[in-house]
Amino acid sequence: MTKRLHSHPHLFLGEHIEQVKRALQGILKWHSTNTITPQIKELSEKVVCLHDLGKGTRAFQDYIADPPKYKGDPGEKAHTPLSLVFSLAYARDEGWEELETLLLAAVVKGHHSRLPTIPEKKIGGVGSAAWDIDNFAGGERARILINQLNLIDYNALIKEAGIDFTNITKSGELSKDSTKLLLIAKKLLINKVIPKFLNVDIDEAVDYRLKTQLVFSMLLEADKAFLAVSNPEQYLNREVKDWQANWVDQYIGTPSDTFTNHLRQKARFDIDDSINQNENNKIYSLTAPTGIGKTLLAATWALKLREIISAASGTTPKIIIVLPYLSVIDQTAKIYGDLLKTGGVNADGAWLLTSHSLSDREYADWLEDEDKPFFVDTWRSELIITTYDQFLMSLMDPRSRYQMRFHNLCDALIIMDEVQSLPCKLWQPLDKIFKSLVNIGNSRILMMSATLPPFVSEAKPLLPAFETYFKKFERYKLCFRLESKLSLEHFCDELEDRLPFWLKDKKRVLITLNTRKSARKIRDALDSPVLKESGYPIYFISADVTPKDRLAVIQKIKKGNPCIVVSTQCIEAGVDIDMDIVIRDFAPLDSLIQISGRCNREGEKERCTVVVVDLVDENNKSYAEMIYDPTHLQSTRRLVDNISEIFEEQALDFANRFFKELAIKKDTGGIHLERFARWREDLPVHEILRGKEKKQYTFLVIDQDPSLKEDMAKANQEEDRWKRREAWRELAGRIAMVSVSIYARPQFNPRQIAIEHLGHWLLREGYYSNNRGLLVEGETMIL
Numbered sequence: 001m002t003k004r005l006h007s008h009p010h011l012f013l014g015e016h017i018e019q020v021k022r023a024l025q026g027i028l029k030w031h032s033t034n035t036i037t038p039q040i041k042e043l044s045e046k047v048v049c050l051h052d053l054g055k056g057t058r059a060f061q062d063y064i065a066d067p068p069k070y071k072g073d074p075g076e077k078a079h080t081p082l083s084l085v086f087s088l089a090y091a092r093d094e095g096w097e098e099l100e101t102l103l104l105a106a107v108v109k110g111h112h113s114r115l116p117t118i119p120e121k122k123i124g125g126v127g128s129a130a131w132d133i134d135n136f137a138g139g140e141r142a143r144i145l146i147n148q149l150n151l152i153d154y155n156a157l158i159k160e161a162g163i164d165f166t167n168i169t170k171s172g173e174l175s176k177d178s179t180k181l182l183l184i185a186k187k188l189l190i191n192k193v194i195p196k197f198l199n200v201d202i203d204e205a206v207d208y209r210l211k212t213q214l215v216f217s218m219l220l221e222a223d224k225a226f227l228a229v230s231n232p233e234q235y236l237n238r239e240v241k242d243w244q245a246n247w248v249d250q251y252i253g254t255p256s257d258t259f260t261n262h263l264r265q266k267a268r269f270d271i272d273d274s275i276n277q278n279e280n281n282k283i284y285s286l287t288a289p290t291g292i293g294k295t296l297l298a299a300t301w302a303l304k305l306r307e308i309i310s311a312a313s314g315t316t317p318k319i320i321i322v323l324p325y326l327s328v329i330d331q332t333a334k335i336y337g338d339l340l341k342t343g344g345v346n347a348d349g350a351w352l353l354t355s356h357s358l359s360d361r362e363y364a365d366w367l368e369d370e371d372k373p374f375f376v377d378t379w380r381s382e383l384i385i386t387t388y389d390q391f392l393m394s395l396m397d398p399r400s401r402y403q404m405r406f407h408n409l410c411d412a413l414i415i416m417d418e419v420q421s422l423p424c425k426l427w428q429p430l431d432k433i434f435k436s437l438v439n440i441g442n443s444r445i446l447m448m449s450a451t452l453p454p455f456v457s458e459a460k461p462l463l464p465a466f467e468t469y470f471k472k473f474e475r476y477k478l479c480f481r482l483e484s485k486l487s488l489e490h491f492c493d494e495l496e497d498r499l500p501f502w503l504k505d506k507k508r509v510l511i512t513l514n515t516r517k518s519a520r521k522i523r524d525a526l527d528s529p530v531l532k533e534s535g536y537p538i539y540f541i542s543a544d545v546t547p548k549d550r551l552a553v554i555q556k557i558k559k560g561n562p563c564i565v566v567s568t569q570c571i572e573a574g575v576d577i578d579m580d581i582v583i584r585d586f587a588p589l590d591s592l593i594q595i596s597g598r599c600n601r602e603g604e605k606e607r608c609t610v611v612v613v614d615l616v617d618e619n620n621k622s623y624a625e626m627i628y629d630p631t632h633l634q635s636t637r638r639l640v641d642n643i644s645e646i647f648e649e650q651a652l653d654f655a656n657r658f659f660k661e662l663a664i665k666k667d668t669g670g671i672h673l674e675r676f677a678r679w680r681e682d683l684p685v686h687e688i689l690r691g692k693e694k695k696q697y698t699f700l701v702i703d704q705d706p707s708l709k710e711d712m713a714k715a716n717q718e719e720d721r722w723k724r725r726e727a728w729r730e731l732a733g734r735i736a737m738v739s740v741s742i743y744a745r746p747q748f749n750p751r752q753i754a755i756e757h758l759g760h761w762l763l764r765e766g767y768y769s770n771n772r773g774l775l776v777e778g779e780t781m782i783l
Contacts (some may be wrong), residue, residue, distance in 0.1 A: 290597025
């Protein structure tokens with residue numbers, strides 16, 4: 001009697017494949033027939049049978065019988081390379097089309113790591129790159145595969161997998177020379193499959209990449225569903241939550257009779273009309289002045305369109321809200337939570353889920369604790385609020401940990417706020433990828449900003465006459481003092497001279513600097529005896545302040561009382577505060593317009609002033625040049641040269657001219673688009689988005705969460721490595737909330753100011769102040 005093969009210690013391979021099939025059918029039901037075409041359905045079902053064929057080796061069966069006690073060669077137990085070879089052999093035997101073969105081979109090879117790369121032309125035939133799809137036919141990998149092929153019970157494998165290898169074995173390719181099978185598989189790739197792929201145009205290549213990611217994503221989730229949760233049927237049964245568009249109306253109620261509120265209401269009426277007239281559009285833009293209420297306008301768009309799509313197709317799209325900054329996520333999550341309260345809903349993760357580094361990883365009280373991580377990681381919610389980083393990695397990063405979420409981006413309503421913060425080198429990739437996503441994935445995308453870059457050419461304005469809204473607002477004017485540079489010392493003197501007048505007139509003043517060092521110096525200069533005697537509060541917001549303190553400060557500022565706020569640029573976009581006076585160190589034009597949105601936001605005062613100065617340090621070096629791209633700064637200087645003032649009504653025109661100039665002068669990411677479409681290795685998505693990370697030291701202000709140290713110790717004591725990893729992940733949000741980071745010179749030793757604890761630095765007493773943030777002197781370089 002043939003001995004059965006296992007896929008997991010407690011599970012036969014055939015049982016696992018049947019479970020993955022059942023899970024896949026559940027996931028397919030979450031999507032529309034526009035997304036799950038007959039081709040996608042067929043490919044997804046094929047890959048379920050192929051993905052674990054390599055588990056039939058003797059080494060893998062020895063390993064899976066008792067994984068902790070396995071002493072053999074780790075390479076011998078690896079199953080994905082062999083699964084790839086079997087898949088290619090079976091594809092050749094069955095006569096599958098070349099592009100289908102490549103898709104299935106890539107998904108099989110990558111399902112425990114990442115999607116593979118397509119080999120680039122090599123000089124002299126030098127070996128394959130680490131992730132190339134064809135790197136199995138030479139060297140050590142080939143030796144291992146040959147050993148594996150010679151030690152398989154093919155009858156048992158055929159029985160478990162339900163795939164017949166009879167033709168392969170009859171041809172003698174396995175019995176006589178296992179090397180021959182590897183060469184045949186590689187020749188199929190190199191001579192037929194890859195040339196066919198490289199011959200398609202760029203648009204078709206992007207479409208093909210997203211189709212591959214869709215199949216990959218659904219397999220990744222289906223492969224784990226029966227293993228990761230205690231009640232898979234509950235997990236796979238999507239109970240659509242009835243988010244209602246009329247909750248927005250109820251939440252707004254009857255606003256006060258102000259000019260700004262009249263414009264907000266008009267914008268909502270215009271968007272209603274636009275939705276009804278353009279419901280079949282797929283990519284929208286919302287360009288509108290700051291303070292118009294874009295968050296609620298976007299909610300109106302998403303919830304109304306969701307109802308329309310659900311009624312027409314029977315498939316209810318998820319809503320995914322993408323934001324660039326963690327501070328804005330907290331604010332946005334509160335608004336959507338309030339919408340649920342307005343509707344009388346006690347929200348849990350099935351209704352609303354936040355996904356970012358500060359998330360608490362909670363889901364719902366009715367769910368078993370051990371099930372919550374999988375529900376959170378797979379975005380099992382009707383509305384997800386996440387960061388640019390998480391969204392773009394789910395969209396573009398080849399690694400399986402991010403790709404498991406990709407299918408959630410299909411049949412979705414995606415709101416991207418503050419898109420002006422995207423770097424220019426993502427413009428070309430996102431133009432093509434967004435167009436492909438709405439085509440292949442049947443999604444809708446709304447891009448929002450007060451200064452919208454024109455990088456997606458087919459976007460339909462949600463407010464067709466958006467220019468008129470800019471012309472109606474008269475809340476601020478930008479005043480430029482750029483004729484000469486101003487030292488930080490002289491700037492401090494100026495501010496100290498103006499301080500008594502601000503106190504007398506009870507002004508709300510925002511001073512925004514470009515570096516933490518300059519912001520700290522201004523904050524300390526203003527915190528004078530005159531200010532202290534008046535009882536006037538001064539608030540400090542920068543990366544030197546823990547997220548916990550920053551959020552608390554923002555809530556204090558929002559109360560509307562007179563105060564002085566000194567900040568870095570982290571307060572620019574999306575933070576809804578209303579100030580009387582704004583002073584800003586020089587920056588690119590989009591940043592200047594964004595910070596202006598914090599000035600007279602409600603429009604209840606006469607036109608207020610945003611003063612722009614050009615600060616330099618003691619070496620006459622511009623603080624702006626320490627932080628910003630020189631092309632952005634030069635373009636801004638050219639636009640405002642010989643101009644002393646820009647009124648709010650003119651801001652849109654200046655912003656359009658600014659972005660047009662960037663589109664000509666900047667790298668808009670053609671190489672990144674090409675590498676994405678052709679499956680080449682590229683820079684990490686996070687690096688394209690944020691730039692190359694400098695070495696940092698991160699310190700925990702442990703007094704802000706006294707029980708955290710003990711909980712860290714408990715997490716570290718978990719014996720099971722998976723439980724230990726999840727315990728640390730559950731603490732990640734708490735750790736981040738009380739953390740501050742600095743860039744340090746090589747001679748800086750963190751032990752001077754902190755104690756090491758389980759891989760983290762706990763800041764010593766006296767090096768942090770709730771009012772001033774991180775207090776470090778000496779060799780530490782804080783920009």
